[in-house]
Amino acid sequence: MNFKKFFSTIFQQTKSESPKLKPDDFTKKYLIDYLLSLDTIYKNKSNQGLKFEYFIQILYELAGYQVEITDKSKEVGVDIIAKDNEGQIIFIQCKHHSLSANTPKIVGISDIQKFNGIPGANKKVFITTSFFTGNVNSTQNDYPNIEFIDRKGLLQFINQIVPDLLVEYIFLNNLKENNIKECYKCHNGYIIKKYSETRNYYFYACTNYPNCDYKKEDLSNGHWNKNKRTTQKSNFNSKRSC
Ligand SMILES: [Zn+2]
Structure with missing residues (x-):
């Protein structure tokens, strides 16, 4: 399945839940959801x-490239073929x-040599x-024909194409770390934990x-009237270790 088919399928699914969703908002949502689950x-x-x-294909499309996905690309051994104007x-x-990952993988020279040996591209x-x-x-x-983009380069690339996206991603990732939804x-607003002095x-x-x-x-501490400030300050930030 190519990304356009995949994309229209999940767009229809998401639209049935949120009927007002527009394709542009959906694209942004998809990109942000992907970034938030990157690791x-x-x-x-x-x-x-x-x-x-799919994420990279969308970015290249947004950057104005024509993204081609053909069976031929599998024979060529390349993930994505893009064409500029x-x-x-x-x-x-x-x-x-x-x-x-426990032991994160990094990209070694053999992957680069293999990629370098594939003919048919200008870049x-x-x-x-x-x-x-x-x-x-x-x-x-x-x-000289290969551009290398690593994790940091990926963020720079996103920043060039859709700067708003990166701001939204950092903001939402920050909320996630603080357990705010x-x-x-x-x-429109965000759900935060509060304490009622009177009750x-x-x-x-x-x-x-x-x-x-x-x-x-x-x-979270059982019955509400046992849920007093004296028990535990909060388990809200329990994921954090000081
Ligand atoms: Zn609200």
Whole structure:
């Protein structure tokens, strides 16, 4: 399945849940969701590699390239073929490695040599979510036709094409680390934990109050009336170690 088919399928699924969703918003949502799960380790690793390819294809499309996905690309041994508006052919090789793996993988020289040997492109790009080994970095000049993009380069690349995306990603990633979620009710505010002095209990509320009345008791310590500040300050930030 190519990414356009994949994309229209998940767009239809998401649209059935949020009927007002526009294709542009959806593209942004897809890109951000992907970035937020970049280092999540799934059982199905090939699926994750494919999602990375889709992510890169979308970025190249947004950058104005024509992205070609043909069976031929499989024979050629290249992940993505892009064409710029002057008709120049660009081969793009994608290597997804999670940096949160116990022993994260890095891209070595053999992958580069193999990619370098594939004929038929005016330019080549090797993109990884990980890093290149020292051998690759010290011999980059031997491959003037290849552009090397590692994790940091990937963020710079995104920043060039859709700068807003990176800001949104950093913002949402920050919320995730602090265990704060977008409000389910108004989708405008954020759900934070609060403490009622008068009633002596913790609860969750929307930052958009009084415009949004989302409220939920914090039941993490059992019954609400046992849920007093004296028990434990909060398990809200329990993931953090000081
Ligand atoms: Zn709200």
